[in-house]
Amino acid sequence: MIAAKKTSGKSSTEMFDDVPVLRRKWHAALRPGESLPRYEDVMLGSLGKLADHIVLLKHNETVLEVSRTGRYIQKWLEDDRWDIPLSALPPDCATALGEAAACALATSRPYLAAAHCVRDGVVQTYDILALPTFSRWGGTLIGTYVNERAPKYNLLDAIFSTTDEGVLSLATIRDLSGQPFDFQIVHHNQGTSRLLKLPSSGLLWHRLSAGGNLLCLPEVIERLLAVVNSGDRDQFEIDSDDRNLRLGVTAFGDILSLTISDVTALKRREASFRLLFDNNPMPMWVFDAETTGFLSVNDAAVQHYGYSRATFLRMKIRDIWPEDEWVIHTEALQQIGDAFYSGRHWRHLKADGSEIQVLTYGRRVSFEGRDGYLVAVVDITERRKAEARIAYMAHHDGLTNLPNRELYQDRLKQALEQAEPGNKRVAVLCVDLDLFKNVNDSFGHPMGDRLLKQVADRLRSEVRGSNLVARLGGDEFAVILASDVSPKQASGFATRLIQILSAGYDIDGIEVVIGASIGIALSPGDGTTSEELMRNADMALYRAKSDGGGVHRFFEREMDRQAQRRRDMEFDLRRAFANGEFELHYQPLVDIAADRISGFESLLRWRHPEKGMISPAEFIPVAEDIGLITPLGEWVLREACNEAMKWPSGIKVAVNLSPVQFRSRNLVQVVISALANSGLSPRRLELEITESLFLAETEANLAILHQLRELGVSISMDDFGTGYSSLSYLRSFPFDKIKIDRSFVKDLAERSDCVAIVRAISGLGRSLNITTTAEGVETIDQLDWLRAEGCNEVQGFLFSAAKPAAEVEALLCKFGERASQAA
Template sequence: MKHHTPDHTPSAPVEPLATGSRRAIDYLLLRWRSERPADGTLPPYENVALGNLGHFADSMALVVQPAPGNFNLARVGSLFGKWGEFSRDGGSFSSLRPDRAHSMRDAIHYSLQSKEPARVTTHQVAQGQFETYDLWALPLSSLWGPEVFVLVLDRRETRHDVLDTMFGASDEGMIALTAIMDANREVVDFQFVAFNEGASRLLNLPAERLQWSRLSELGLELEESEVIENLARATKRGERISFEVSYPGSDELRHFKVSVSPAGELLTVTLTDIADIKNRERSFRILFEGNPLPMWLVDSESLRILQVNEAAIRHYGYSAEQFLSMNTLEIVPRTRRDEFETFLNTLDTPYQGRDVWTHVRSDGALMEVYPYIRRMDLAGSQTFVISVVDVTERRKAEARIEHMAHHDALTGLPNRVLFRTRLNEALQRAKMSQGMVVVFCLDLDHFKGVNDTLGHPIGDKLLQAVARRFSSTLRRSDFVARLGGDEFAIIVNEVEQIAEASRLASRLIDVISLPFEIDGHQVVVGTSIGIAVAPHDGQEPDLLLKNADMALYRSKNDGRSTFRYFETEMDTRLQARRAMELDLRRALNAKEFTLYYQPLVSLSTGRVCAFEALLRWNHPERGLVSPQEFIPLAEEIGLIMDIGAWVLEQACREATRWPNDVRIAINLSPVQFRGNRIVQAVSHALEMSGIDPGRVELEITESVLLHDSEANVRSLRALKDLGIHIAMDDFGTGYSSLSYLQKFPFDKIKIDQYFVRTLSDRPEASAIVRAVTGLGRSLQIATTAEGVETAEQLVHLQKEGCTQVQGYLFSRPLPADQLAGLLSRSFSLTEESPAEKNIRKIAG
């Protein structure tokens, strides 16, 4: 139906990206690609979504993730919000219309898969129009966490109006009127807003005359027919009405049926030339038969199918003869026929369904459709015109997306979101029945070793195999989910005695400990389990899961491949850890950290050649805290970056007070290499202290090279280019120490003190020390033995050719103000008994 509205109309609707839409999309895509980093990561949100986007913003929305997999609308353009029927303040996807949420999830999901902008097609029925939109999702990185997404809505020009499809070629006149009111809010007239060609023809007035004219100004002599009064009554009551009107035409009196549908102060008016009904029926039949959507004409009393179009015959598989012998109830499942019949019998307004209905094809296959139903008077008989849009494939896609949102993609098990939902349901049931719910938290023992040695593909297949064993071992009433990584959780329902949970935990441990055969590899892992029981250990899902997780931590500390129940003191220990975290966060600003220094003695000169800086925490209440207690926590919470920078600067400044031939050795945490900031921190320490870089020795463990080794090797080379010496600490205790000597030219190898302590007891320890010192000589790398405590160990190390030694035999770590005596001392390193006595005397 062609609508006539003047171009200057101030209230004309502004459609999403109605002009220049392709340029808007192309502009945003070009901006996205131009800002994308060379390493293929996502472009930053600030560079793409901020700036002068102008009117584009009305058709855009910003989506954030408060948690992975959960999406919230943070900012919504006015037109985007109108399409989605949600406010500009946004909100969680869970609060939106399901079809809108599904479309947005689809676009976001596809953009995450491809790491590129993604487009999906979405539809809506708005005011009788079946509209098609392209919904774009542009994935962006953000400074505050997970990816964010800019969604852009682009409506296609082609729109299908179901009513237009039926009546577009009709002789009926379609008019939209708006009410004109006086100061007392009484309707006194009506103004034309839009109309079709049929209205212009039936009223025998040109379109220019009708546009924005008032009904009383057209000279139609309608006063006696009380047209304005009837229209005003429909407006005031909000009721649909029909009435007949006659007025003089050019040749004869003209008769119309007027049907009025009010929507507030807007009226939709249909003019039907009663004398022309036959012509309208013929026009309708032509459009009915050629419509691409399945359509039926149905008798409103018997519900027998009177006519069917070709689209319905093709889509449903019935012949025309079969359809015409059927009742329309036969195209719905038997269990829904009574409901459908009741619905038709009570239908008095056009129905443009937002709900999905199920229909049955001739072969019995089910499909899901959006129905459109209108009651009509054709040739004096009441009929239904029924049309449908098949959304079966779309609904299947939505179901897949829904499954993906609640299940782990790797194992197919439920994910954390669904687990929490099921746990909440189980707790509610238990509360009503006064029963118990048991929660297991599990992770795999030695899983990291599988990934490191056999690779992540084998690790992924192992997780899948573990998931299958869990599922086959549990009862049907139990529920298992993968929380992430190698972490799993189980809800044990219908438990009457705690012993049942213990037996199940033991059975799971036994099952998982059996070897797995994966791609020709025999893989052996175990599982540790933490158990919490509701209501004793909590009645809220998050609390119960947290307590089970604490019990899991205890089971791993107690030797792994075992299970432990939650105990109250576990929470006490957790609170103590949190207290330490709070103290640790303020310790640096409070100047509670200090450095101790332990000498490294050259076996060729007998003099101190370096000091290793060792961090201590002088806690105001606990005194000196060992780094073994607080360094792992500092690494976990990210404070090691600031603490490490302080250690570098403080140790370099202290070393400038020593002789120029004495170096400072500083340990680096693997965490300090994250983000490639270590080179900047070391350069700053050199600049602030003014120390010669050749006097600085940085000690790393092989874990620095185990993760992101290429990036870390680049950082190590940059440090070496500054003139700094690099030492590998704890050599021989890892998986691949020898291979790392090929990756990077280390200046020193430090032999782990475990081998030094067992020199006299374990012949293999002596062989390892001999091999390492020989390797050092071959590669022209210095070797330092740690943990030297006896003269016997010293003599042994001298024989094996070690170049430097360090340990309590020479000195414990000392504060900076006590190092002068060590710097002036010359150690006698001969094998004779007097020398041994001298060494013992110095060490004492």
């Protein structure tokens, strides 16, 4: 039971003395291991006068009940009942107590809060301290201390006294006949004194007829008298030299309520608005929100639209709209609020009848006492033209003005969608120019560009209607025939196109002749999507180019199977390199004069886990195409050098280099690394290249060859005599060895021309002090011919096929025995 003593409330200072006492009492009662102290230890005994300020709340599950209240609390609540739900109390008190109790329960700690109660316009602030406790009778009890914090204040007086506006009341003074003729100030706030620049004592009970302030002006008194007589309201403005005041008047019988607002800044903003409006380079106007008539237009609008100002002010906003947009303009106008921005562009009419495209920005304004909209106009006509041009350029080739790949793919998808319901055929033709590279190489790229323009003109003249021709890039074009074409029609069109494109071109008096190859794919048989048709037409084009060019080929399923095999090989190659499926075999190089092995050529082999040995002729070109040959070549160099270190010191190792390895530009560093890691002498390493290396970037490749030669490495030209310029290459670089191609060795005993070629190459080698090696030696007769013609070195099946590294020692021993027997 809480002991209650009478109290009249406590001061703010006393309250803050009580709060620490109650907090300490709560913490002192908290026992080790318990989350809350017991109710008896906190709320019973030694509370004294504090008991009058405490309300005991009982928490049952989710409901709070008022269990006990002190006298001060009963007065605060205006209710002395006990054992009632909290919701039965006045809402302001119930909310404050409920929030404080909820926070105390959530934290299991004392919680201090503040509450503001308003009674009859009077505001009182209270401090509330909620103390959660554990009850041995079950549940949780919250002892809540309440006391006012600060003096009370009148809410209405506080609002009126703190507002920037002047608020005052005037009493009407009537004459003997009952007519109003004067007014007396009976109440005012501080805002009135400030705005009228007079002390409060000089205003209260002051009669307006006595003069002395702006309210005493005759025109003001006249407006006030009119309000008293009509019982209505009025609003007007009065101006002095330095200020503008707006007065609002309302009559309550003979009492007038008057509000005074300082609108000086507003007036200045309006003046600035006029200045910005009139002199703004952007077209602007104000139109009436109700009638949509123009209320004002600035000079920029007059000049831009071409209407005179007088004409503008006789027009309505719809007069500048094109008639076909009246409905959507009107609907948009009905939906705008206080401010708007046109999310779309609009069309406007100028005085000369021309159209412009604009964006509009606006806001609702009061203009000369009328509700209107201020509108600013941005002319985007030129911008829209530029955007249209950019959009066109994004879908067209800049050189030929034909559709580009992106537009081509979009139109192909549309054609397929339209053809699908009737199972109609769409043909895709991939067109590639033959010999175009020769034009660029011979005459330069500007000539090539002019040729492409003429090609585009010829294609454009042949491809009409719903069909489309596009440039996909370089000298590659593509055509869509969308009008349900048959294979025969597609074939006839392709034949005619090849003839037209293959006719001569006259460019600045120079006759240029090229050709064209075409690959064709037809839906739905060759594919139902744009990607499938393009891929299959491209495969057909590849077949047409492989067949010599100047022809067209239709897609066949075998092409797809070949492409799939190629894709499978690419995948297997990458996996094989990662899994270490490659190995090196070594074929002996035999010195004819000494009848001994002078070295071994390392040959790459691929042992596929399922397909067995795969020929280098199959996988080397693929490895070059996918860029795998560079890391694979590095592995070959390292492996061959390491293996050669196991051989006698006089035995060399030859390693074939791909032209692709020269593109990486780090080939010299790779060779140096392989020699350094293995410890092999550079003079024991022989690098073999083919003449295809000289077909591109000759100077750069020659520089690399010279760097390799400076290391002490030997450089050999493989397959000598099969190209067009082999002799000129011997002038470009001092080779250490030339290898006679097996095609000359094969028919050496049967064909005199082969003998002549071998004799010439051997003689050339002797003259230039270059070793000559014959490849593909398989018979004793061939060996005898080569020995007779002065060839230095041979290799082939007559001596041994390429063998794994483990069998090299046996080969060396075998030839060693032969040499001993011969001696």
